[in-house]
Amino acid sequence: MRRRATRTARPELADRLHSAAIHLLRRARRTDPLTGVSAAQLSALSVLMSGPKTLGELAAAEQVRAPTMSRLVSEMERTGAARKVVDRHDARVLRIHATAKGLRALERGRAMRITGIERLLAGRSASERATVERAVTLLEEMLGARPAPHVPSP
Amino acid sequence: MRRRATRTARPELADRLHSAAIHLLRRARRTDPLTGVSAAQLSALSVLMSGPKTLGELAAAEQVRAPTMSRLVSEMERTGAARKVVDRHDARVLRIHATAKGLRALERGRAMRITGIERLLAGRSASERATVERAVTLLEEMLGARPAPHVPSP
């Protein structure tokens, strides 16, 4: 069947980059359900990896509202992935700590995602990998690289 | 504050690629709410762009179950983004067509996403863009390139 002429024949770079990123992540997250921790929890844990955060900081980092994070953290506490600690100096403030159990789940989830991508890259030559690496470096610059990479809901 | 030693100091390529893809898409989808069509609908429309699909085909393409797609398509019909047409030869089969209105919403959403990425790329030199393009080509090969790129829920 002939394709409708709604799109240009040769997609431009931005479009192809967009599409490649979508398919890469769709591939990567296929393993997420195997961790026993939801994607939202994995994402929050990846923020907590660098140390405890207040509930508000965590919500901002995850780009969700406070009530959403409040509920998520309560669930994480229930399942033993995180702890709430009331701040010593301001009793309104909660510091959320990842537990060892939570961090193990995070590492398991991340490792599975990364392994999938590594398998894709493993099929390429050294120079092709170098090309990808240079492009990634450029993307990091464009996007404002983060020190601790992140495993969010997407 | 010192970072915990849960991660290696220098993230490997797969990890960085993963992270870059996440941040790229997070950036790209910031404009999605402005289209007036939900992300799930935009994604379905992008599949329908290449022509009508049965409900089952659409569900498979979107990697959701039939009931989920059934509900989504009913909603799209209600809002005028799609039409259901009963197959001439098999009355069990529904062919889902994107409407002109739906396609306009899709193009609007895609254009906004792509424009955001283009703005990022616009700051780079021609040779840097060429590097990104080579890397994208490699990724397309690794992931099994799709003819019609796609604007899915992520």
Place this chain on the structure above:
DNA sequence: GATATTACTTAGCAAGGCTAACTAATCACA
């Protein structure tokens, strides 16, 4: 010390995912 602000929680709603169970149409074949 009264009032405002801040940090979080509770309540209730919507979207979008799922499974189980249903209906209707078609197929297969004795």
Place this chain on the structure above:
DNA sequence: TGTGATTAGTTAGCCTTGCTAAGTAATATC
């Protein structure tokens, strides 16, 4: 030919995760 199996989609009902609005408790301000 007609009956049972299969297929396509829908309905019902649940869960998670987003949201806003409104409430509570602690702290800051004047």
